Amino acid sequence: MSFLGKGYLLETDAARELYDAIAELPIVDPHTHANVAEIVENDGWDDIWEVEAATDHYVWALMRDCGVDEELITGDASNREKWNALASVFPQFAGNPTYEWIHLDLRRRFGIEKRISAETADEIWAKTEAQLANDAMQPQQLLEAMNVEVVGSTDDPTDDLEYHERAVDEVSGVDVVPTWRADRAVKIDRPEWTAFVDDLEAATGIETDEFDGFLEALAATHDYFDERGCRASDLGIEQPVSRPVGERRARKVFRRRVVGSSLSEREVGDFQAFLLEFVGELNAENGWVTQLHLGSVRNYRDELFERLGPAAGGDISTQDVEFADALEHFVNEFDGETEIVLYTIDPTHYPTIATMARVFPHVTVGPAWWFNDSPFGMEQQLEYVGTVDLLSQHAGMVSDSRKLLSYGSRFEMFRRSLANVVGKQVERGQVPMDVARELVERLAYERPNELYGF
Structure with a gap:
């Protein structure tokens, strides 16, 4: 399937x-x-981090579980840096519903079928940023x-x-x-x-x-x-x-x-x-x-x-x-x-x-x-x-x-x-x-x- x-x-x-x-x-x-x-x-x-992770403690907990530094979760790092940190560990979320929810959001709302990873982080950031500017x-x-x-x-x-x-x-x-x-x-x-x-x-x-x-x-x-x-x-x-x-x-x-x-x-x-x-x-x-x-x-x-x-x-x-x-x-x-x-x-x-x-x-x-x-x-x-x-x-x-x-x-x-x-x-x-x-x-x-x- x-x-x-x-x-x-x-x-x-x-x-x-x-x-x-x-x-x-x-x-x-x-x-x-x-x-x-x-x-x-x-x-x-303004960006995909803001819409998907800035308020979501489910995401934060899983990022911590993967060893991501708190600076890149709730700290003063930029949203772009936080998104890249999330994307780099996102394949490790597989099996948790958060992995499915965010991928469903990308598919249903943004039309993006690429899987989130370190390799796709920049592309997904750019595509979602452009769409989020639309009414x-x-x-x-x-x-x-x-x-x-x-x-x-x-x-x-x-x-x-x-x-x-x-x-x-x-x-x-x-x-x-x-x-x-x-x-x-x-x-x-x-x-x-x-x-x-x-x-x-x-x-x-x-x-x-x-x-x-x-x-x-x-x-x-x-x-x-x-x-x-x-x-x-x-x-x-x-x-x-x-x-x-x-x-x-x-x-x-x-x-x-x-x-x-x-x-x-x-x-x-x-x-x-x-x-x-x-x-x-x-x-x-x-x-x-x-x-x-x-x-x-x-x-x-x-x-x-x-x-x-x-x-x-x-x-x-x-x-x-x-x-x-x-x-x-x-x-x-x-x-x-x-x-x-x-x-x-x-x-x-x-x-x-x-x-x-x-x-x-x-x-x-x-x-x-x-x-x-x-x-x-x-x-x-x-x-x-x-x-x-x-x-x-x-x-x-x-x-x-x-x-x-x-x-x-x-x-x-x-x-x-x-x-x-x-x-x-x-x-x-x-x-x-x-x-x-x-x-x-x-x-x-x-x-x-x-x-x-x-």
Whole structure:
């Protein structure tokens, strides 16, 4: 089979037929890390490094793994030098989805079929630089070319949504919707939590030095997001905690933290459990989806975090988290009240969340996330979820991407993987072709629209 050819990832005739049915469907992407200002201002990019690697910690981590000096990744080297460094080690990326994503970008968006290497680096740089100067390669034009219908950004509750407001009038054909990401509010044990309390007051004009004001201000940002099209909250936590915690107890913990007292593990957990339930109540009132990204160990490499801060490629996965007991109170408290989408970074946790989704109709297994976002990881997850829960109730796909150009390649990889999984079932006589076609069309487009209410 030719590299990234027509049969890419499609192992059966049925898979090829199913992929043809969904290849051109619009992209609905509920969870990205989109730069909304970049989309609205529509200025575009200058070079291939800027568009493919300047914001992508997946690329950074693999370059480090190949021994590339940090100066040529996140340092002060020029973009041309960084691109040449990436190209020189890019053949070593083979087998990792990043190798396929970037080559797909080159083929689908630039029409370049040359493989990335030290020998082709200069040619690819020149050809992409010339194309990026054209209006057709500006963000809004690319979204149209990729047939993107919805982009869900990720936003702090204190963020000003001016660019989302502008997008309504200035970005045609695409709904750019915010997502209320409340990590900083919940993580009371982190040093940056007090800065969030101050930022919340500045953003809302509501005094947050007392607990009631803190909750009122959080609710005010929730309504502010709702008025601007938000359909979901998000929370990224390593170990979730949910249990009944009264407001009096949460207020006491809040006050202790505000005055600088150290908190016990129990106090931290109680505050997080109270706030998780508070967020669930806000979501139920406004009809939002509750997204939980669970289990990632952030900033595991100390030196990297101290030098570059978060989202620099220093995070890892662990099996050492617990979901069944930890989420039992929350999923029961909001049974039928709000849609809950669970993402887990470690695939060994799929049995827990898939069986939770089987038991609770309003709990959904989120897309294969982060280290699982590959043909292997996606197919493994889809096959498992389809046999334990219902594949038709899976959440579909999100890009989770920081770079706009990758939306098309990420969704193509998912749709091909989905077609391959269901195509095998057709070939084995498990599913009739007409039902299979309806199933893949649902997951590729209809299900995310239904789930998020777009």
